[in-house]
Amino acid sequence: MEPFKLIRAQDNLQAIHSAGIKQSKFIAGGTNMLDLMKLNIETPRQVVDINKLSLYKIEEMPDEGVRIGALVKNSDLSYNPFIKTHFPMLSEALLSGASPQLRNMASTGGNLMQRTRCPYFYNTDFACNKRLPGSGCAAINGYNRMNAVLGTSDQCIATHPSDMCVALAALGAIIYVQGAKGIRTIPFADFHLLPAQTPHLEHNLRQGELITHIEIPALPFAAKSHYLKVRDRASYEFALTSAAVALDVQNGIIRQARIALGGVGTKPWRSLDAEKALIGASATESTYKRAADLALATANPYKDNAFKVELAKRTLVRALKTVEGLS
Amino acid sequence: MGDMTDYSPDESNKSKLGTTRRGFLSQLGVAGASLTLAPLLVRAAGDSQKGEDIAAAPAEITSVSLTINGKTQVLNLDSRVTLLDALREKLGLTGTKKGCDHGQCGACTVLADGRRINSCLTLAGMCEGAEIVTIEGLAKGEQLHPMQEAFLKHDGFQCGYCTPGQICSAVGLVKEGHAKTDAEIKELMSGNICRCGAYQNIVAAIKEVQNA
Incomplete structure (x- = not known):
């Protein structure tokens, strides 16, 4: 160090x-x-x-949204009764990540800022455009089983590691940041950046800007939601694939839907295409499969991770069936 | 039923150990509560991968006041020193073990303000005002903590290297109160790796304490 x-x-x-x-x-x-x-x-x-700093509060909003202080520990957020009731996918995502000790330490804001676990990013003996811009990407032609299939570029195929962020992407969270020039908000979808030609740039924060809060706007149907994570061992492992799903099903018809995928994207991956395919359709397995195909339609697999395309589809379909069963 | 919950690490999370004075430092022949310590890890010039400018950078010293096993300490440390290294190398509390040093194995688990954490991923300088309890601080004199007794009774270890972390983690798990079944105990002990594979007996020990 x-x-x-x-x-x-x-x-x-x-x-x-x-x-x-x-x-x-x-x-x-x-x-x-x-x-x-x-x-x-x-x-x-x-x-x-x-x-x-005094950023440890979870404040319930009058309309049933919630404002989460950036320093609230992952463990406190995961077990918070309001979160468990109104946004169960977020609680499940948090509890599927890391270990109890790490969740007792890790903050909500820090979780947004965590960096990829691509082994070539972590090993300074290898080229990595994210770590050392212009040095190349050892993962593209290397052992890339854990790497991303969505949002990749010819410069970087690193997977975004967070579970919590997948749920926040689906929930359409809003990031509050404070800087020398005051306070501004960043929609969750705009917070993380795609690698494109600048994989070392990962987020939209400016130097010195501090994440102060994360707001989750009210989303009543998210009370029926689920985070499903598939991994190589049963616990304490990053996702191969994951899905955060909320569904509003009335009389067999899907009225509203939220879909985001983890383990497959270079950033937390909300799929508006999959959501559109679900809304107005009947809540059946064929609908879910069509949505899953659309969610992975732009997938670009590499030598060792082609299995993730099918696995991500099955993960999403399973999660959708689970949430349908909650309705 | 309030509409706001404050999870600040405030006094209510802390134990009442403040006046308990333990003898570790006197055993080590270090007098007084304030220690001025030479910086760790100062590199020789040219030892860095990053070139001369980094190699020439001097160590920065951080002063921190924290309570360890009931005894308040003021430490002056290189800012790079982790809580784990401060415990082991500066205070001689070698019960807390260094395994992976990257938060993956759990051997370094201690309780900070009543919560289990990985001391290897915590800077000592971030612990200002914290109450730390290590494996050495669980027993009351010769009377072992119930979790220590249970690990002995159920043979919850073989080589013993992971055991201090397992026991501190288990104490944290019981206090958290989220593990009701064997499966939940296993899931919520997943941050502690045991290469000897004493897991079944560790679960048995934890259940005994939960049911006591």
């Missing part, structure tokens, strides 16, 4: 001011940040500890 100055910020403005310089990073839970610092993948000169 390289030397850095540790600054313990006492309030938002101090944190933002301290982090305004280049090579400065916030640290909250540290579960990914410190991991990457130990490997010299992240080499900040200044680390701003934001754990003393």
Whole structure:
């Protein structure tokens, strides 16, 4: 690990001011940040500890939306009664990720900022355009079983690792950020960036901007929702494929739907095409299969991960059938 | 029924161990509560992969006050020192083990403000004001913690290397109160790896404490 100055910020403005310089990073839970610092993948000169900021509240909104402080721990969010009742897919996604110890440390805002677990990103002996722009992508012609099939480019096929973010993508969350110029909001779909020709740019935050809250707008039918994660072992493993699904089924007809996929995209992957295919259709397996085909229609598999296309479809169909059964 | 829940790590999460004074430091011959410690990990010039500018960067010192097993400590450390390394290398509390050092194995699990965490992925400097309990802090004198007794009774270990982390994690699991079935215990102990495969006996030990 390289030397850095540790600054313990006492309030938002101090944190933002301290982090305004280049090579400065916030640290909250540290579960990914410190991991990457130990490997010299992240080499900040200044680390701003934001754990003393007052961003630990889960506030229920009058319309049954919810506002989540950026420092709320993944464990607290996952077991929160309001979240479990109104947005069960979010609770399930969180509980499917990492370990209890890591969930006790990891923050909501930090989860948004976690970086890919592509082995070539983690191993500094290999080329990686995300880690070292212009160095190449060792994954494209390497062992790419865990890599993405959606949203890839000729520069990067790294999978976005978060489970929580898949649920937040489906739920259409809004990210509140505060910077030197004030507060702004970022729709979830715009927060993470596709790799395109600049895979080292992963999100829409500016230097020094602090995530303060995540708002989930009211979505009553998300009370019937589910997160299904498929992985190589039963616990404590990243997704091969996952699906976050909410359905509003009335008299056998789908009125509203939310669909997002994990483990397959270079960012948390909401599929508006799949949602459109479901809305107005009858709640049957053939409808779900059609939606799944549309969700993966642009998939671009590589040598070792072609299985993910079919697996993601089956994951989505299974999740849809499960949610239909809840109705 | 409020419409807001505050999950701040406030005083209510903390134990009442503040006045319990344990003898670890005096055993080590270190007097007083304040330790000034030489920076760890200072590299020789040219030792860096990144070139001269990085190699020349000096270590930064961070001062932190925290309570460990009931005893308040002020530590002056290289800002890079993790809680795990501070416990083991600076305070001689070697019960907490270093396994993977990347949050994957759970050997370094300690309780921070009553919650189980990976001490290897926590900077000591981030623990200002925290109450840390390690495996050394669970027993009351010669009287073992019930979880320690249960691990002995059910033979919840073989080589023992993962055991301090397993026990601290199990204490956290019982306090959290989410594991009702064997399957839930296994799922919520998945952050602790045991290469000897003592898992069945660990589950038995945890059930015994849950049912006590």
